[in-house]
Amino acid sequence: MPKKVHQNSIRKALINTIMLITAICLSLSVSISTYLSVKEQKQLIINKLVILSDIVAFDAADSLIKDDRKTEEKRLKSFEKIPIVKNIHIYAIEKTSSKPVFFLSFNAKKTPPVPLRVDSINELKKPRVTNNYIELITPVTSSESIVGYVYMRGSLESLDQFIKEKILIDVLLTLLILFFVYFIAIKTQKSIANPIEHLSVLLQDVSKNHNYDVRAPATKVKEVTALSNSLNIMLTRTQKQLERHEKDKQEIKQLNQSLEEKVSQRTIALREANQELLSTLERMHQYQEQIVENEKMASLGQMVAGVAHEVNTPIGLGITGSTLLRDKLADIQLNFDNKSLTSNQLKRFIDEGIENLDLIYRNLNRAADLISNFKKVAVIQDDGVKTHVNIHKLISDVLISIQSELLKTKPTVVINCATDLTIESKSEPLQQIFQQLILNSAIHGFATSENNEIQFNVEQNGPQVKIEYCDNGQGVDKNIKNRIFDPFVTSKRGQGASGLGMHLVYNLVTQALGGHILYDVDAKSGTRFVITIP
Numbered sequence: 001m002p003k004k005v006h007q008n009s010i011r012k013a014l015i016n017t018i019m020l021i022t023a024i025c026l027s028l029s030v031s032i033s034t035y036l037s038v039k040e041q042k043q044l045i046i047n048k049l050v051i052l053s054d055i056v057a058f059d060a061a062d063s064l065i066k067d068d069r070k071t072e073e074k075r076l077k078s079f080e081k082i083p084i085v086k087n088i089h090i091y092a093i094e095k096t097s098s099k100p101v102f103f104l105s106f107n108a109k110k111t112p113p114v115p116l117r118v119d120s121i122n123e124l125k126k127p128r129v130t131n132n133y134i135e136l137i138t139p140v141t142s143s144e145s146i147v148g149y150v151y152m153r154g155s156l157e158s159l160d161q162f163i164k165e166k167i168l169i170d171v172l173l174t175l176l177i178l179f180f181v182y183f184i185a186i187k188t189q190k191s192i193a194n195p196i197e198h199l200s201v202l203l204q205d206v207s208k209n210h211n212y213d214v215r216a217p218a219t220k221v222k223e224v225t226a227l228s229n230s231l232n233i234m235l236t237r238t239q240k241q242l243e244r245h246e247k248d249k250q251e252i253k254q255l256n257q258s259l260e261e262k263v264s265q266r267t268i269a270l271r272e273a274n275q276e277l278l279s280t281l282e283r284m285h286q287y288q289e290q291i292v293e294n295e296k297m298a299s300l301g302q303m304v305a306g307v308a309h310e311v312n313t314p315i316g317l318g319i320t321g322s323t324l325l326r327d328k329l330a331d332i333q334l335n336f337d338n339k340s341l342t343s344n345q346l347k348r349f350i351d352e353g354i355e356n357l358d359l360i361y362r363n364l365n366r367a368a369d370l371i372s373n374f375k376k377v378a379v380i381q382d383d384g385v386k387t388h389v390n391i392h393k394l395i396s397d398v399l400i401s402i403q404s405e406l407l408k409t410k411p412t413v414v415i416n417c418a419t420d421l422t423i424e425s426k427s428e429p430l431q432q433i434f435q436q437l438i439l440n441s442a443i444h445g446f447a448t449s450e451n452n453e454i455q456f457n458v459e460q461n462g463p464q465v466k467i468e469y470c471d472n473g474q475g476v477d478k479n480i481k482n483r484i485f486d487p488f489v490t491s492k493r494g495q496g497a498s499g500l501g502m503h504l505v506y507n508l509v510t511q512a513l514g515g516h517i518l519y520d521v522d523a524k525s526g527t528r529f530v531i532t533i534p
């Protein structure tokens with residue numbers, strides 16, 4: 001089910017966008033304007049207080065020199081009409097200690113007195129704003145010498161009133177502007193949204209009633225007009241396409257009528273051909289069954305011939321050795337009966353007898369081994385117990401166990417396998433598989449003892465393990481490539497090879513381990529097997 005997408009209308013989007021941009025711009029403009037106005041108004045109050053302080057200092061010089069407190073007190077009372085001035089102190093310079101001392105003060109109505117600022121003269125030479133009040137100290141000079149100081153403390157109440165009035169005016173102005181902008185936005189969205197709605201209604205009519213003759217009118221909006229023109233072009237092409245489609249339908253109808261006649265004629269011919277085909281298939285099944293039986297008999301004959309050849313050779317040699325030993329024994333018996341047996345004849349008989357017995361023993365052992373191997377091939381080995389097998393360690397153990405058989409060819413064995421790769425399988429069949437593959441490379445693949453290499457590539461693919469075995473030997477004879485897993489197939493017939501090794505490997509992989517083995521017949525050099533086991 002497709003995810004539901006939140007939809008918004010063009011009308012609402014246009015109004016919201018215009019109002020948002022206007023509100024942001026107005027907010028920034030009003031904020032900056034208010035900040036600058038407040039800053040300017042505050043500076044004006046400070047400058048006004050500085051001027052008043054200078055005036056008081058200028059007038060107080062004469063009063064300090066003459067120690068005329070009454071005159072100066074009358075002057076200070078005139079500051080009651082100036083609301084920003086709250087407190088005034090006048091300090092005189094004591095002649096003996098040259099330190100400022102209190103001379104006179106002024107406190108506005110409903111304003112409590114403030115402590116003396118004699119100790120803050122240096123700090124208040126520049127105006128200081130604290131807690132909505134401005135404080136400053138101005139020196140009183142006469143003939144370029146300081147005769148005292150004037151401390152003045154002013155209020156910023158007028159600034160607060162200014163800020164309130166400023167904010168009120170800005171809010172009213174902002175609301176008024178937003179109202180006009182909202183009115184303009186509605187006009188704008190109507191000029192854009194109405195033509196689009198008309199196009200939407202037109203398309204709904206076309207979709208519902210298949211009325212492709214209608215055309216979208218031009219509008220005052222350039223982009224919507226371009227969309228209308230494109231829509232008109234599409235409607236025109238669709239109408240022409242439908243007309244062509246209708247014409248094609250008529251032609252197809254006529255063709256179908258003629259085609260039905262041809263189909264009926266061809267159906268009769270097809271029935272006859274099918275009948276003939278069924279007869280042919282029946283004959284082919286008979287031939288196929290005959291070929292399968294012939295292949296079975298050929299495979300059985302080849303296997304019997306291989307068994308007979310491999311077993312007859314050692315048995316024949318054993319029979320020859322026993323016959324020869326019997327003839328020698330008859331000669332000794334004759335000489336013994338004639339009492340002409342010499343020590344040399346007896347010694348020669350014993351030596352030849354030992355050689356013949358060794359020959360018989362070796363060939364009987366070879367026949368027993370052949371029969372044992374044949375039994376291994378014939379028996380499905382599924383009685384083994386599954387255990388946790390470390391592949392890397394198992395290959396290493398196999399190499400150690402057959403090290404003596406590899407001394408002649410001296411191959412380099414490369415094991416590309418993780419040392420911690422452990423699977424749950426049967427260790428004995430795996431060990432026999434690895435041992436047989438390595439010995440096959442040593443016996444059949446490597447002609448010399450130089451530059452011989454065997455490589456194991458092991459990797460785990462989900463629930464299966466893929467084992468790739470390859471060597472750089474002389475490869476498999478092309479005459480037996482396609483029959484390499486058949487029993488008694490070997491390129492060294494009569495040279496000690498029975499041809500059961502790869503058949504045993506095939507049975508161990510497919511039956512004992514339940515896997516698959518593939519021989520790469522297209523390998524350009526050497527031999528390559530791919531084994532897959534669960």
